[in-house]
Amino acid sequence: QKEVEQDPGPLSVPEGAIVSLNCTYSNSAFQYFMWYRQYSRKGPELLMYTYSSGNKEDGRFTAQVDKSSKYISLFIRDSQPSDSATYLCAMSNTGTASKLTFGTGTRLQVTL
Amino acid sequence: GAVVSQHPSRVICKSGTSVKIECRSLDFQATTMFWYRQFPKQSLMLMATSNEGSKATYEQGVEKDKFLINHASLTLSTLTVTSAHPEDSSFYICSARDLRTGQNTIYFGEGSWLTVV
Numbered sequence: 413q414k415e416v417e418q419d420p421g422p423l424s425v426p427e428g429a430i431v432s433l434n435c436t437y438s439n440s441a442f443q444y445f446m447w448y449r450q451y452s453r454k455g456p457e458l459l460m461y462t463y464s465s466g467n468k469e470d471g472r473f474t475a476q477v478d479k480s481s482k483y484i485s486l487f488i489r490d491s492q493p494s495d496s497a498t499y500l501c502a503m504s505n506t507g508t509a510s511k512l513t514f515g516t517g518t519r520l521q522v523t524l
Numbered sequence: 525g526a527v528v529s530q531h532p533s534r535v536i537c538k539s540g541t542s543v544k545i546e547c548r549s550l551d552f553q554a555t556t557m558f559w560y561r562q563f564p565k566q567s568l569m570l571m572a573t574s575n576e577g578s579k580a581t582y583e584q585g586v587e588k589d590k591f592l593i594n595h596a597s598l599t600l601s602t603l604t605v606t607s608a609h610p611e612d613s614s615f616y617i618c619s620a621r622d623l624r625t626g627q628n629t630i631y632f633g634e635g636s637w638l639t640v641v
Contacts, residue, residue, distance in 0.1 A: 420565060448632075455530070455617050455632035456568070500567065509621045509630045511558070514567040 415439050418501055418515030427524055431488040435501035435515045438482065442503040442513075445477050447486045450498045450517065459499075460486070461508050491522045527551060528620045530633035537640055542606045545636045547618030553598035554620035558630070559591075562615040574601040608640040 418435045425431055433447075444463055448456035462468045465479045474487040484503075488495055500517040504510045527550040537543045547557055555576045560568040572593050573581040580593035590612075592604040601620075605612055617635040 416567070418567075453615070453635065453637070455528075455619075455634045457632065458629065509623065511570060511573065512568075512630070513570075516565070516567040 413438060415513050416501060416503060416515040419518055420516050422519040422521055424521045424523060425491055427491060427493060427522055429491050429522070431486075431491050431495070431520060431522075433486040433488075433499050433501075433518050433520070435484050435503075436482055437484075437503055437513075439503070439505070439513070440479075440482070441505040444504040444506075444508050444510075445475070445484050446502040446504075446508060446512070447473075447475055448500045448502055448514075450500060452497075456500055458508075488520075491520075493522050493524060496520055496522050528554075528618065528631045528633040530618055530636050532636060533634060534637045535639070537608055537638070539609055539640055540607055542604055543608055543638060544602055544604045545616055545618075545638070547601045547603070547620065547633055549599045549620040549622075549631075552620075552622045552624055554601075554622065555598060556621040557595060557601040558619045558621075559593060559601070559603050560617045560619070562617060562635075568617060571603075576601075605638065608638070610640045613638055613640045 416437045446461040447459045450456040460475045468475045472489045476485045498517040498519045501515040502512040529548045531546045557574040559571045574595040576595045595601040619630045619632045
C-alpha cells in the first residue's frame with residue numbers, strides 16, 4: 413500500500429464548477445499537508461499548506477485536513493481554464509521544507 | 525521571489541554515457557536540496573537529500589553509484605546519472621530549501637527531461 417493515495421483522474425469539469433480533489437494517507441505521523449500545482453512538464457508550485465487538522469482558505473482555494481480519517485481535500489471554487497493542471501498532495505512529518513511524500517497527482521481539465 | 529533553476533531542461537544521451545543535471549538556487553542559499561524522479565502519470569519519488577559540504581542521503585532502493593550527487597556550494601547541487609540506460613529516462617526535479625527569516629519553504633526547479641536512447 414502506498415503511503416499516499418490519490419486518484420490520478422483525469423477530472424474534467426466545466427468552467428465555474430466547484431472542484432474537489434482528495435488524498436488519503438496511511439502514515440499517522442504526517443503533520444504537514446501541502447497541495448502543489450504542476451503544469452505540464454514544469455516543476456510543482458506550492459498552492460497551500462495546512463498544519464494538523466482543520467481548514468485553510470486562500471481566495472478560491474480551500475484546504476481541509478481530517479487527521480482522524482487520514483483524508484485531505486482541496487476545493488477550488490469558480491474553476492477557470494487556467495486551473496487546468498495536475499494537482500499533487502504532499503505530506504511531511506517534520507515540516508513543509510523537509511522530506512515530502514507525494515501523491516500521484518490528479519490531472520484536472522477545466523473546459524469552457 | 526525565490527527561484528530555483530535547473531539545467532538542462534531536456535537532454536538526450538546515448539546508452540552507457542553519463543549526464544549531469546544542475547540545480548541552482550538563484551537568490552537564496554540552500555544548504556539542503558532534494559532530488560526527485562517522476563515517471564509519467566506517477567508521483568514524484570524522492571531519490572536523495574543533498575546537503576552542502578557533506579554526502580547526500582539516498583532513499584532506499586536508489587543506487588548511490590549510479591546517481592551521483594554533489595552539493596559543492598550553497599547555491600548549486602548536481603545530479604550525475606552514470607552509465608545511463610533507457611530505463612533511466614524520466615523527469616528529474618530538484619527542490620531547494622529556503623530557510624531565510626520568514627520563509628522555511630521549498631521551491632522546485634522546472635525539471636529536466638532525460639531521454640536515454
